[in-house]
Structure formats: structure tokens, C-alpha cells
Amino acid sequence: DGGITQSPKYLFRKEGQNVTLSCEQNLNHDAMYWYRQDPGQGLRLIYYSQIVNDFQKGDIAEGYSVSREKKESFPLTVTSAQKNPTAFYLCASRTTGVGTGELFFGEGSRLTVL
């Protein structure tokens, strides 16, 4: 079945450690996105990528980094510079071809900093 796979589902980190969240899609979508979700704040865009080897900062990119070496993969690294990293992280993708593709979401990764 086609879809978006995020891993791990739950992750615990000590302060000062970098962690990488995985996002893989087999939908052949060009565009991929990372969002952060906090209670009562909706979804906030961290980074997005329209094509391989290119990505743009979203509204809250500070303390995060991404790479897009393959079309299927868009990993997110939460660095030690992110001051409040505890959150639910959502990866999404969409087609950028003709039409107006909606976002397809993964099941999310919940990061807790101890």
C-alpha cells in the first residue's frame, strides 16, 4: 500500500542531544513537508522541499535541519539548538503535478525531551 512512514513513533531524548526523525514515502510525490504540532497551536511548518536536493525554511526552522537526497526520503534532525523540542512531529507529502494536490500525512513521531 502506498503511504508515508514515519519512525520512530515515540522518541525520548536527553537535553543536548541531536535526534533524527525519519520520513519515507512511496507515493511518488515531489513535495514533502515537516510540521510541528503543539496543543492549541495547530500545525506549524518547519521545512518543506519541492524537489530533490532543494528545501526551504518554514515559519519555525530554527533549531532544525533537513536533507532531501532522495525523492522518497525527507529526514528531520532536531538539534540541541532547538529550545523546546518536545512536540508531535508530522511529515506530509503531495503531488505538484497538474491539479491541486492535498497533503498526505504520516502517523507522526512524538518527541519527548527528558
Place this chain on the structure above:
Amino acid sequence: AQSVAQPEDQVNVAEGNPLTVKCTYSVSGNPYLFWYVQYPNRGLQFLLKYITGDNLVKGSYGFEAEFNKSQTSFHLKKPSALVSDSALYFCAVRASNTGNQFYFGTGTSLTVIP
């Protein structure tokens, strides 16, 4: 600037009654509008979208939404609520002329009371 407002954090409705979840938007250019549903600790699931054409859009699970350009609204509706409809609902907008970013509301928690 693009933005979405969901004025109600919480909506309660009795099972079998009609439900409405409100959404208003601000966007430069023509809007593409979307509704998503989220169950606890899960990703967002696409319900429906408005791109162009008929102002009344029908989507998954019996949901529909009405686009009102003059009021810049895109309210989600269902004629008869089910207990299983209880979830968090997000409205999102993407501007047709800027393309890549989606802007989400802060979400409305719907509770259907048996």
C-alpha cells in the same frame, strides 16, 4: 499574509444532530481550501477540498463543506453526527498563486454526545 481561523476550540453536539465546524480564511488570490480530521496520536486524514466550481463540496464519511467567497468561509458540516466523529478537525488554505505552503487553523475539538 495567508491565515486560517477556527473560532471555536470546542464543539459539542448530540448524536444524530447536525454539526458545523467553522472556518474562515485570509489569502491573496484564489484559495484552495481543505479539511482534515485527526484522531489522538495519529496523523491527519484528508476529508475534502474546494478548488473551484460548485460551492458545496462533498467528502469522506458523509462530511460536506460550503465555500462562501463573500464571507471568506469554508464551514464543515454533517447532517447527522456519529459518536465516532469525535476528533480534532483542521481547516487549511493554500493560495493558488503562491503555491507551496499550506496554512492551518488551530483546530476544533468535536465531541459527539451519545
